[in-house]
Amino acid sequence: MRIPSSVCITPCCVASEQIPAANDEFQRVAAELPGSRRAQRVPIMHHAAAYPKIGGTNVTDLPLPCEVRGQLEKPLLAAAIHAGHAVRPELAELLAIDGATRLREEDPFTNHWVQVAPTGVVGTASRFEVDLNRPRDGAVYRTPEQSWGLQVWKEPLPEALVAGSLRRYDAFYAEVRRLLDEAERRFERFVVLDLHSYNHHRDGPGSEPADPRQNPDVNVGTGSMDRERWAPVVDRFIAEMAEFAYPGRRLDVRENVKFRGGYFPTWIHHGYPKSGCVIAVEMKKFFMDEWTGEPDPEHIEAIERALSGAAAGVLEELERM
Numbered sequence: 285m286r287i288p289s290s291v292c293i294t295p296c297c298v299a300s301e302q303i304p305a306a307n308d309e310f311q312r313v314a315a316e317l318p319g320s321r322r323a324q325r326v327p328i329m330h331h332a333a334a335y336p337k338i339g340g341t342n343v344t345d346l347p348l349p350c351e352v353r354g355q356l357e358k359p360l361l362a363a364a365i366h367a368g369h370a371v372r373p374e375l376a377e378l379l380a381i382d383g384a385t386r387l388r389e390e391d392p393f394t395n396h397w398v399q400v401a402p403t404g405v406v407g408t409a410s411r412f413e414v415d416l417n418r419p420r421d422g423a424v425y426r427t428p429e430q431s432w433g434l435q436v437w438k439e440p441l442p443e444a445l446v447a448g449s450l451r452r453y454d455a456f457y458a459e460v461r462r463l464l465d466e467a468e469r470r471f472e473r474f475v476v477l478d479l480h481s482y483n484h485h486r487d488g489p490g491s492e493p494a495d496p497r498q499n500p501d502v503n504v505g506t507g508s509m510d511r512e513r514w515a516p517v518v519d520r521f522i523a524e525m526a527e528f529a530y531p532g533r534r535l536d537v538r539e540n541v542k543f544r545g546g547y548f549p550t551w552i553h554h555g556y557p558k559s560g561c562v563i564a565v566e567m568k569k570f571f572m573d574e575w576t577g578e579p580d581p582e583h584i585e586a587i588e589r590a591l592s593g594a595a596a597g598v599l600e601e602l603e604r605m
């Protein structure tokens with residue numbers, strides 16, 4: 285039985301508190317991609333007006349670190365859990381790193397790509413506040429080894445603040461649990477595109493890019509899934525991305541070369557062993573300048589079109605399974 289697609293699956297958020305970003309850099313770079321222009325040029329399934337916020341009820345004293353958008357109308361979801369940049373004020377004043385440094389390790393612009401799926405989960409909190417792709421005991425960075433050698437905090441974080449960040453973490457996983465339970469109930473099986481991006485000029489602005497042999501344009505992480513079970517879906521995703529008529533070339537798409545997927549897909553595969561398939565997609569940041577945060581709208585649109593085609597292919601394969 286199909287439930288009408290207009291039925292919200294989680295109560296609409298009435299009191300979502302926007303945490304002010306520690307600086308407005310993210311807004312500045314995001315402003316480079318005005319929605320109206322994109323809506324005209326990018327053949328996406330849903331533009332902003334048809335992609336309303338449907339989830340995000342605060343279940344603790346702090347806001348959820350994500351928004352759920354779109355409608356649960358097909359068994360395909362996309363997530364951009366590292367797209368967030370905001371750090372809540374009481375933590376922001378303890379940060380030892382600036383917004384530009386944060387932005388470099390976050391996944392800016394991945395939030396634009398969730399619209400290739402009917403349902404999107406977009407992170408709103410910076411991974412430097414709480415990293416939703418790490419196990420709970422490492423979700424708040426405390427030592428430089430957890431965060432690319434960066435000393436994130438001016439002083440050790442008070443436990444009460446860590447506890448707040450972990451309440452947001454728990455609320456995120458509770459929200460995802462509700463969403464995926466409903467997806468499983470409606471469709472039996474579902475696929476999540478877990479969208480990320482990664483740096484390849486780590487040695488500094490203008491430095492030589494990292495060796496392309498170990499740094500594909502698109503790294504498809506399938507490390508925690510039952511790969512055989514989901515072969516039709518994953519193989520189709522990879523083929524669609526690799527064969528997409530990308531401007532001037534083809535994308536170099538390879539599996540588990542640099543990343544195998546993080547905690548978020550592992551958690552879903554563990555909780556939904558027969559029904560859930562998460563394809564972890566790490567886009568190399570060739571679509572932006574990772575040091576200035578400057579996006580390249582042509583690349584961002586082209587990647588969105590590639591993902592959109594791959595999403596359609598995934599849905600086709602799911603229907604056949």
Ligand SMILES: [Zn+2]
Pocket residue numbers: 366390391479480481
């Ligand atoms: Zn990421």
